Amino acid sequence: MRKYIIMGVQGSGKGTQAKRLCEAFDLVHMSVGDIFRWHIQNHTKLGARVKRIVSQGQLVPDDVVDEVVKKRLEMHDWNYGFVLDGFPRNQPQAEFFLENYDADAVILIDVSDQVVLERILSRRLCEKCGLDYNLIYHRPAVEDCCDVCGGRLVSRADDSREAVQARLHDYHTKTEPILDLFRGRELIVSVDGSQPADVVQKEIRRQLGLPLDFRSNKSDRAPAAPLNPVPTDNI
Numbered sequence: 001m002r003k004y005i006i007m008g009v010q011g012s013g014k015g016t017q018a019k020r021l022c023e024a025f026d027l028v029h030m031s032v033g034d035i036f037r038w039h040i041q042n043h044t045k046l047g048a049r050v051k052r053i054v055s056q057g058q059l060v061p062d063d064v065v066d067e068v069v070k071k072r073l074e075m076h077d078w079n080y081g082f083v084l085d086g087f088p089r090n091q092p093q094a095e096f097f098l099e100n101y102d103a104d105a106v107i108l109i110d111v112s113d114q115v116v117l118e119r120i121l122s123r124r125l126c127e128k129c130g131l132d133y134n135l136i137y138h139r140p141a142v143e144d145c146c147d148v149c150g151g152r153l154v155s156r157a158d159d160s161r162e163a164v165q166a167r168l169h170d171y172h173t174k175t176e177p178i179l180d181l182f183r184g185r186e187l188i189v190s191v192d193g194s195q196p197a198d199v200v201q202k203e204i205r206r207q208l209g210l211p212l213d214f215r216s217n218k219s220d221r222a223p224a225a226p227l228n229p230v231p232t233d234n235i
């Protein structure tokens with residue numbers, strides 16, 4: 001059983017690293033952001049509530065987030081373990097986690113604000129077919145023009161410099177301080193996230209003592225359960 005928390009600012013590549021780790025070791029990727037998006041797309045009561053809160057520019061309250069994580073962990077579909085992504089994000093959430101659960105390690109993907117800004121500000125999206133581009137890693141053949149459908153490439157509204165800086169500020173003031181809580185329990189493994197994704201993944205595995213060349217042979221396994229099919233009317 002392997003129980004990990006992955007932390008890093010948006011744009012650090014933590015989602016990609018979490019997915020790779022999960023695929024290789026049969027762990028369940030528990031992304032709080034994905035769970036909320038699932039609820040919004042499926043028009044659940046919780047989804048409506050989260051959508052309303054976020055559209056007002058507010059953060060989802062801790063008790064709601066705690067409850068979502070609790071319900072997700074209670075599904076016990078994680079026979080080999082999990083990687084928790086997007087939680088905890090502040091001191092109260094971290095205390096809730098440590099009071100109720102435990103983790104084998106907290107994987108910190110460390111990147112400078114400058115790298116995050118460069119990465120996010122170079123993201124583009126085709127407004128016609130929705131294909132993602134990145135002016136650093138995945139440039140279109142013709143500037144501002146989708147390779148597949150010829151549509152115009154645009155930035156997402158929440159990828160503006162101001163929005164990224166607000167998220168960075170939030171991370172430094174609310175999320176970073178909880179690293180001390182985990183450091184006190186000697187749980188943190190810190191990896192330089194400015195390196196290529198393959199190098200970052202190798203470094204994570206090395207620090208966690210996981211085999212570098214391990215790949216699950218359970219590809220015939222049934223697909224993962226929906227993100228959160230549990231009724232959430234009471235939260």
Ligand code: ZN
Pocket residue numbers: 126127128129130131146147148149150151
């Ligand atoms: Zn397109």
